[in-house]
Structures are given as C-alpha cells and as structure tokens.
Amino acid sequence: MNQEFFSNLKCRECGRLYPKKAIHVCEFDFGPLEAAYDYDKIKRHISRKSIESGPHSMWRYRELLPVDGNPTVGVQVGYTPLVKADRLARAIGVKDVYVKNDTVNYPTLSFKDRVVSVALSRARELNFQIVACASTGNLANSVAANAASAGLKSYVLIPADLEQNKVLNSLVYGTNVIGIKGPYDQVNRLCSEIAGKYGWGFVNVNLRPYYAEGSKTMGFEILEQLGWKIPKHTIVCMASGSLLTKIAKAYTESIQVGLVDETPFHIHGAQATGCSPISTAFKNGTDLIKPVAKPQTIAKSLSIGTPADGYYAVNTMRQTGGSCEDVTDEEIIDGIKLLAETEGIFAETAGGVTVATARKLVSLGKIPTHEGLVLCITGHGLKTSEAVANHLGHPRIIQPSLREFDELISSEAAAAA
C-alpha cells in the first residue's frame, strides 16, 4: 500500500526523522514536521496514465498523500473545475486566466475539504475517536461535515465573531462549536494546549503534517487539467501561508516524479491589507514575520496574525520569482463582484482578495500580460455573504403590471443610452 511511499515525518528545519504518529513539532528545534516520501519509489509506481485512470477526486494522487491505506473520509473530495476565464482576463488586461474553482468543492464548498479528507482518514488510521480544529470558518465547516459522515465526534473552535453563515454551516452537522472571545491566534494557542491535554485529533495541530499535504491536490489538479502543464503564474491567497507552499510543492513533486517536464513557474501571494504580515515581510525584503495583533479586515478567513507558514511562504515566493501584494476591503468587494459578473463564480472574501491582488499585480507589471495565469479560488461566497450584502443594490419592486414593467425597462434603456 502507501506505506512504502511514505514512511516517516521529517523536521522542515533540521531534517530529523520521526515516526508517522500524531505529532507535529520537532523535539530539537520545534520546527514543523512534514510527511517524507520516497520519490524514487513513487516515480516507478505512477504515471500520467495511472493517474488518469484513477478516481475523479483528489485521491487520484494518493501515492503523494500521507495515508497508509485507502482513504476512508472524503473519498469524493476535489477534482473541481478549472475554468478558462476569458471575460475576467479581458477585464484585468491579460491574455489567459484560469480559475481553479474550489468554491464548489465537495462537501463544504471550500478547499479545506482537501486537507480534512487527509487528516481524518489518517485520524481513523491512528484510532482517534474525537477530532477537532482551530478555524477561521471554512476548516470548521469541513471538519464538522466530514466528521459527521465518518461517525466521528468533533469539536470546532472559532473566533466568537465569525460570519453567521460560517457558524451555521458548522452547527448544522451536529459538531460542538466553541466560540472563543479573541482573535484566531488565541484560538490556535488554546487548541495546542487542549490537544496536549485531551489527546484529541486536531487536524491543524497534532495532525498538521498530514492535513497540510491535502492542499497539494489543488496544484496537481491544476497542472493535470491544463494538459499536464505547470502554469507560468499562480496566485494564491494566504492565511497561514500553507496553501501557497503546498501548491509550489505539488508542482515541484510533479517534476520530481516525472509527471511533467521541468519548467519555470512563479507563485504569487495575496493578502488583505488589514492582516498582511506575510505581504509586509515580502515587500520589506525580509523573511522575519512580525505578527499582527489585531487583524482588521472583512477577509476573516485570512485573518491569521501569526501565520505558521509565513516564513516558508515568503521564501517560496522569492525562490520562484513570484511577488506579493495586499488589497483593501473595498478592493476585495470589487474583486468578488468582478469574478461573479465576468465568470459567474461567487467567491468568498478570500477569493475577492485573490482576484483583486491579481488585478493589482498585473497593473504593477509584476505579472506579464501575455503569460498564463491561474487563480486559486478557495471558498464560496455564500459563506461570507455579509461582506457583500450592502454593496449589491436591491431588487426593483413593481406591481404585477405589464405597464409598470414596460416603464421600468424603458427607463433603464434611457439611463443606459
């Protein structure tokens, strides 16, 4: 099975090896642990053909994912549409744009289902009965839903002031939702303490080395859907920075295991100005991330003031010759509307951040207009509808009268003329 491809965890800082249990921190230097693969073995085992004949889900890439047996949670996750977005391309002034559309990921409409599928499948292998997470919203929804379908008890801890829909979208699955009076960083810190004390499977704490790998599948799908080609430019929004690093890892691994030829690629990062510790470090030419104590942005899903993968994200952007920008709340809302109006895709605030940043990077000349560009759109707009609610206008209300309707239409035609 997969045991031969993935046999250890490894410290990202010092390289020390660890057994593949529910641990996430190096004992020596507290560096994060990561799944370690035998790429030569994997290369001998997989091919484009073998992947193409796999399931229409993220698990077509299972040799590159850290579970021992077959996945048991989230087997239908992923394989979301890659949309050629010509109208958006025209609007932002580039030749080719593709949207990787995780707004419709199954089952909870965000890319988090990918990481949860891996984490809970592994949690089952490690015999956890109770699973949990610290979340800015989407992760909680995903853990709640997937745990329910797997018959696992779950606790999700969130900042108490999250968007209504995100809270509702967790409660409905019967999970235990705990609202913490504080920003996400406090939630996360508390979860580390709880994980240590209660022995639950926290998908983004003690199961993080497995969890994080799920994000790679967004990258694998992109390049497969482009006809086994790595896109020249990819823009990824950043909360912890993990997704951005894993997209790059997916591209690199694909080259390593012989699925695609080596080609240069640039990974660009996107944040909300009101919480942009990674963007700030990047633009200041450093990789030392100064935490943001009080994030202030409508993009609550990206409001992580102390991004765990910030250092790695900055270096990934630099090493791939990418750039980074951050955008205002107003630009975020415009980004959401632009994507919806040009491509019929309704993204949450993080998606608005990505679109707005793409626009900004193009206008700043950081992304050439004639090279292909992929936007990773990570969650559905229904989840953060509060953010756009007051910016959309209202329905026009008339009596059920054809005359009134005629008047309405002709006054619009006159206004448009």
Add this chain to the structure above:
Amino acid sequence: MQVSIPTPLRNLTGNQELVTATGITIGTLLADLEKQFPGIGERLLDDKGQVRRFVNIYVNGEDIRFLQDKETSIKDSDEVSIVPAIAGG
C-alpha cells in the same frame, strides 16, 4: 524571575516546569539558563545566536518579537514563558 519551560525541554531542567533565572535582558537570561541547564542554549538559539524561528518567548504574555527581541529588558517580577511556535490555519 520565573521562567516557564515547555515540555520538550524539561528533560534538561530536571523535569521542572518552572525554573528561576536571572538577567536584565532576555539575552542575558538565556545565557543564565544555559549556565544552569547546559544544552538548553542550543535548543533556543541558532548558530547565529538568534532565537530560533519556532521558539516564542513571552514576557508577561507579550511576544518579544513585539518588544525588543533579545534586547527586551526584564525585571525580577516579570514572568517569562518559552513556548514552541504554534502552527495553525
């Protein structure tokens, strides 16, 4: 002052969760810790003498990265905690 020691380092401090150390800055405090508990220094500081990327040091609950890093002044009544940086998100 009191310094709280995270679980992975307690084998170096005779399993003590809370130790007493002296120093007028975080830097001198860490040097005192190394003197009392040899080996703890290289766990906290990299080979350039900087606090390791994944080590957080708090003075009365405030991250020294918000203050003056190793130059942060401390007094006897302060509480210093050493905590592994938390992954999240």
